[in-house]
Amino acid sequence: MSCTRGKASPNTFTKTKLFANSGGYCQNPDCNEKLFKTFEEKEIHIAEIAHIISVNKGARKNMELTSEEKGSYENLILLCPNCHTMIDKAEEDFPTELILKWKSEHKSKLDNVFGIKIYKNR
16 A cells, blocks of 8 residues: 655555545445455455546646645545556546545545534534
């Protein structure tokens, strides 16, 4: 799960926030694979941090973003290995807007499960 892309790599707080907001599931709504597995009493996670806007190249690249912005929470999503590979190998089929929608809808699902309501004022 470690990113070797220097400043485009998330800090510890960002990683923690990504895991918390995933609820332990791949954030692709067509997948929802559990990111924590148990094999013969050994517990592991298979989560991979994916960049929404690509770091270097591809259909989702944005050269105007700094490395720090590319490694920020807003530009990252937690996926299973299959979904991460899929969106990176077929970037043209998974535009930025779609992946941002996945992330937003996943968070909304969790908010609904826990009854979190947002009000305009107190």
